[in-house]
Amino acid sequence: MNSLAGRDFLSMGDLTSQELSHLLAIAAQLKAGDLSADCPRQVLGLLFRKASTRTRVSFSVAMVQLGGQVLDLNVQLTQVSRGEPIRDTARVLARYVDALAIRTYDQQELAEFAHHADIPIINALTDWEHPCQVLADLLTVQEAFGSLAGLTMAYLGDGNNMAHSLMLGCALMGMNIRVATPPDYVPHGEIVKQARELAGDRCEVMLTGDPQEAAAGAQVFYTDVWASMGQEDSAQDRIPIFAPYQINNDLLAMGDREAIVLHCLPAHRGEEITDGVMEGPQSRIWDQAENRMHAQKALLACLLGAI
Numbered sequence: 001m002n003s004l005a006g007r008d009f010l011s012m013g014d015l016t017s018q019e020l021s022h023l024l025a026i027a028a029q030l031k032a033g034d035l036s037a038d039c040p041r042q043v044l045g046l047l048f049r050k051a052s053t054r055t056r057v058s059f060s061v062a063m064v065q066l067g068g069q070v071l072d073l074n075v076q077l078t079q080v081s082r083g084e085p086i087r088d089t090a091r092v093l094a095r096y097v098d099a100l101a102i103r104t105y106d107q108q109e110l111a112e113f114a115h116h117a118d119i120p121i122i123n124a125l126t127d128w129e130h131p132c133q134v135l136a137d138l139l140t141v142q143e144a145f146g147s148l149a150g151l152t153m154a155y156l157g158d159g160n161n162m163a164h165s166l167m168l169g170c171a172l173m174g175m176n177i178r179v180a181t182p183p184d185y186v187p188h189g190e191i192v193k194q195a196r197e198l199a200g201d202r203c204e205v206m207l208t209g210d211p212q213e214a215a216a217g218a219q220v221f222y223t224d225v226w227a228s229m230g231q232e233d234s235a236q237d238r239i240p241i242f243a244p245y246q247i248n249n250d251l252l253a254m255g256d257r258e259a260i261v262l263h264c265l266p267a268h269r270g271e272e273i274t275d276g277v278m279e280g281p282q283s284r285i286w287d288q289a290e291n292r293m294h295a296q297k298a299l300l301a302c303l304l305g306a307i
């Protein structure tokens with residue numbers, strides 16, 4: 001039974017371990033062509049306050065492949081840009097579209113949409129979390145290793161929205177996660193607490209300032225840009241602070257021999273990851289980007305009750 005029909009997806013923590021496993025299994029079956037799902041005449045709205053290549057296109061293609069349609073709502077052309085209250089916008093859009101994927105800054109704005117709209121609201125990235133990305137990330141790891149429980153991910157860089165969703169996602173799936181950041185860039189304590197509660201005694205959620213401690217024996221290496229959208233002014237200042245956390249061949253050599261490398265993209269080659277690692281044999285970055293489409297197709301099919 002599909003327990004996700006009609007639900008919002010605002011955080012990785014919205015899912016149980018069983019629901020996340022189910023979603024990943026459906027994504028794998030859709031990708032392999034072993035399962036099909038249809039959402040005819042259903043419309044997905046995209047409301048993005050920030051730039052996007054992968055999320056916008058992968059959601060659009062996924063919805064079209066499900067037989068539905070997409071409305072790319074340019075925020076600047078809507079009354080949202082002139083300050084129409086979220087509670088009013090949410091109630092009106094819910095009368096037109098069947099689901100809404102929102103990219104914005106404040107997780108609270110997303111929660112307000114979800115509170116007032118009686119359709120599925122999907123987090124397409126906020127400053128707090130990026131859960132759709134983590135669906136694709138876990139699908140990619142599952143493809144590489146066959147299963148997730150017991151593996152170890154080393155996340156290196158900023159304790160940002162990606163780190164937050166990865167910590168929750170790994171904890172749900174019984175994967176150890178070691179998050180290596182400079183001391184002033186640790187993940188938020190609320191997420192650390194939540195991830196550790198989800199992990200229980202099945203797996204470890206480790207924070208460290210030492211990239212080598214994170215890397216030792218890890219099966220998955222993951223990084224993201226050192227300055228996220230909206231932090232561009234501090235980008236130059238961050239480079240010397242984050243330099244020890246770069247994923248390069250020396251750090252990668254400390255991991256498992258079969259380790260894979262992931263990056264949510266876009267990347268700043270030569271900063272958080274070297275060109276050689278991005279293009280090297282351990283990189284699964286392009287499969288990971290493709291998996292955005294398969295994972296979100298599974299998510300849409302489940303939320304819209306097509307499976």
Ligand code: CP
Binds near residue numbers: 056133
């Ligand atoms: N990884 C990701 O969300 O990419 P976009 O910003 O291009 O959507």
